Amino acid sequence: MALTRRLRALAFAGAAFFATAAQAQTLLTLHVRVFSMSLDKTTVRVGETFHLSITTHVDQPVLELDNVTLPDLSGFEIGGDERRCSSSGRGSECVEVLTLDATEPGMRTLGPAAMDAVDARNGKPSRFLTNSASIDVLPASPLSSGLPPWLRDVLLAVLRQIALLVLGLAALVALVWALTRRKPRPLAPPAAAPPAPAPAPAGNGATWQSLLAALAGEPSRPRVVAVREVLRKRVGARDGETLADLLARRAAGGDETLRGALLAVERAAFCEDARLGEAVRAALPLLERLDAPAGSGAASRCGA
Amino acid sequence: MTETAASGCAPQTLLDALAETVVGQRPILEALLHALIAGGHVVLEGPPGLAKTLSCRALASAVGGTFKRVQFTPDLLPSDIVGTRVFDQRSAEFATAFGPIFANIVLADEINRAPAKVQSALLEAMQEHQVTIGPQTHRLPEPFIVTATMNPLDSEGTYALPLAQMDRFLVKLLVDYPSPEEEVRILERFGGAPPAMPTGVVAVADVLRWRDEARALFIEPRLARYIVALVAATRAPHEYLERGASPRATLALAALARARALTGGRTFVVPDDVRESAPAVLRHRLAFNYRTITDRVDPEALVAALIAAVPTP
Numbered sequence: 001m002a003l004t005r006r007l008r009a010l011a012f013a014g015a016a017f018f019a020t021a022a023q024a025q026t027l028l029t030l031h032v033r034v035f036s037m038s039l040d041k042t043t044v045r046v047g048e049t050f051h052l053s054i055t056t057h058v059d060q061p062v063l064e065l066d067n068v069t070l071p072d073l074s075g076f077e078i079g080g081d082e083r084r085c086s087s088s089g090r091g092s093e094c095v096e097v098l099t100l101d102a103t104e105p106g107m108r109t110l111g112p113a114a115m116d117a118v119d120a121r122n123g124k125p126s127r128f129l130t131n132s133a134s135i136d137v138l139p140a141s142p143l144s145s146g147l148p149p150w151l152r153d154v155l156l157a158v159l160r161q162i163a164l165l166v167l168g169l170a171a172l173v174a175l176v177w178a179l180t181r182r183k184p185r186p187l188a189p190p191a192a193a194p195p196a197p198a199p200a201p202a203g204n205g206a207t208w209q210s211l212l213a214a215l216a217g218e219p220s221r222p223r224v225v226a227v228r229e230v231l232r233k234r235v236g237a238r239d240g241e242t243l244a245d246l247l248a249r250r251a252a253g254g255d256e257t258l259r260g261a262l263l264a265v266e267r268a269a270f271c272e273d274a275r276l277g278e279a280v281r282a283a284l285p286l287l288e289r290l291d292a293p294a295g296s297g298a299a300s301r302c303g304a
Numbered sequence: 305m306t307e308t309a310a311s312g313c314a315p316q317t318l319l320d321a322l323a324e325t326v327v328g329q330r331p332i333l334e335a336l337l338h339a340l341i342a343g344g345h346v347v348l349e350g351p352p353g354l355a356k357t358l359s360c361r362a363l364a365s366a367v368g369g370t371f372k373r374v375q376f377t378p379d380l381l382p383s384d385i386v387g388t389r390v391f392d393q394r395s396a397e398f399a400t401a402f403g404p405i406f407a408n409i410v411l412a413d414e415i416n417r418a419p420a421k422v423q424s425a426l427l428e429a430m431q432e433h434q435v436t437i438g439p440q441t442h443r444l445p446e447p448f449i450v451t452a453t454m455n456p457l458d459s460e461g462t463y464a465l466p467l468a469q470m471d472r473f474l475v476k477l478l479v480d481y482p483s484p485e486e487e488v489r490i491l492e493r494f495g496g497a498p499p500a501m502p503t504g505v506v507a508v509a510d511v512l513r514w515r516d517e518a519r520a521l522f523i524e525p526r527l528a529r530y531i532v533a534l535v536a537a538t539r540a541p542h543e544y545l546e547r548g549a550s551p552r553a554t555l556a557l558a559a560l561a562r563a564r565a566l567t568g569g570r571t572f573v574v575p576d577d578v579r580e581s582a583p584a585v586l587r588h589r590l591a592f593n594y595r596t597i598t599d600r601v602d603p604e605a606l607v608a609a610l611i612a613a614v615p616t617p
Binding site for chain 1: 573575
């Protein structure tokens with residue numbers, strides 16, 4: 001019995017020796033500079049795709065490396081395996097990229113990957129190992145985890161429809177906006193005509209007279225401006241209208257007193273400071289001849 | 305509101321004389337007179353046959369100063385305008401042959417038909433009132449005013465004036481067709497014979513005096529702010545404006561308003577002077593963007609809207 005066991009062990013050892021020797025004869029002789037493994041994500045959810053890359057750099061020109069042993073990938077689904085090698089005068093670089101989907105949650109450590117080759121530095125068959133890499137696989141998103149597949153499909157379809165609807169609405173709004181924007185906007189509209197001056201309320205005459213009395217007592221630019229404002233309101237001057245506009249539009253040309261008063265006040269409002277007194281003295285008789293203008297009780301711009 | 309009792313010829317005399325030669329186009333003649341008083345250059349734009357050149361010639365003839373006309377063409381050279389240095393064999397020295405720019409009133413006819421190099425030759429003359437020929441700089445006679453004409457219809461073979469040069473023009477005037485009544489008067493007055501030019505209506509000294517008087521006219525602080533607000537309105541962000549007017553436009557607007565006040569016989573400026581002067585001062589200083597073309601916006605209406613949006617004092 002014991003002999004049988006020894007013979008079996010000897011036979012196994014011999015077979016192993018010859019197998020290793022035969023394998024050593026098929027191994028590539030390589031001077032391995034880099035043999036590493038990396039992940040493009042450190043955290044994924046169940047069902048989420050990520051990539052595992054194994055990079056090898058050797059001094060020898062090689063077309064492919066087919067003796068790389070992948071790490072244990074249980075708990076992951078392999079969605080793809082892409083290999084490429086490029087050679088140059090400085091050796092070859094081979095990259096194998098695995099596309100993986102996590103199927104089980106939990107902290108997982110992948111690797112190391114292994115490669116068998118004859119080490120060119122000592123001529124001996126060797127096994128090169130990469131580093132390990134960790135990835136945290138989280139449970140699937142609530143939408144996809146706790147729901148039955150048919151319900152998930154329905155929800156996804158509804159969400160897709162809502163997204164399409166929102167996109168369509170956004171496009172419609174953009175189109176309407178663009179069409180509206182291309183229309184030439186009306187340039188500054190003409191100033192709206194102010195309402196016709198209301199009949200002079202009782203008491204306005206007194207205010208007008210007090211304005212004139214103040215102007216006569218102490219002629220100053222703010223007082224002239226205040227009188228001018230009230231007078232312009234009386235004749236229905238629009239915002240932005242100049243005296244020329246006013247005289248052209250209004251029938252003020254027919255009322256010589258009013259026309260004279262407007263011209264005299266304009267002169268007093270814009271003449272030189274040295275001539276202000278003279279201009280006011282010339283304007284006052286014309287202004288006093290006017291009836292009490294409507295709106296003379298309104299606050300003046302200059303607070304005279 | 306007539307205030308002045310100026311000695312010598314009044315600006316109105318010149319205006320009346322011009323109106324005898326040029327039928328209609330009263331606003332153009334007034335603007336030419338205002339620009340002459342303000343000391344600025346004028347560019348007139350309008351279709352052919354609207355008395356643009358005639359107005360400029362009549363102005364020059366009436367003022368009594370020297371007048372030169374240069375027809376701008378694509379092969380014109382800067383030396384054709386400012387002059388050049390020529391070698392005098394008898395004295396064995398270089399002498400300066402002065403160009404037509406050395407005149408009181410220079411008519412640059414169809415200015416946009418000359419290339420940029422020639423247009424640029426006018427820049428120094430227009431801004432500094434001097435030209436440099438060879439090593440020497442020569443002062444131009446005073447008053448010196450460039451009146452340029454442009455035809456907006458035949459755009460082929462024309463060179464658009466750069467904004468820097470357009471800014472040198474005090475005003476840009478748009479010349480429009482006369483009314484049917486005015487056209488009948490044109491027919492009656494100039495039935496074949498060339499129009500008679502008013503000669504020596506005023507002297508150059510009168511123009512220089514008007515300029516001095518205009519500079520002394522009073523602008524009330526509220527009006528000064530109105531002038532600044534008008535120009536600033538062109539610089540505010542606007543969907544059709546690329547760039548607004550410069551401070552040179554502010555100065556130009558004040559100068560033109562003063563000239564208008566002087567012509568109106570006043571010693572002070574009123575809001576009407578400013579507002580009426582604004583379109584001519586601003587319209588050529590604004591850079592409109594492409595949307596004015598795509599949206600078919602009339603630049604003139606745009607300028608009017610900008611002005612109307614600023615409250616008058």
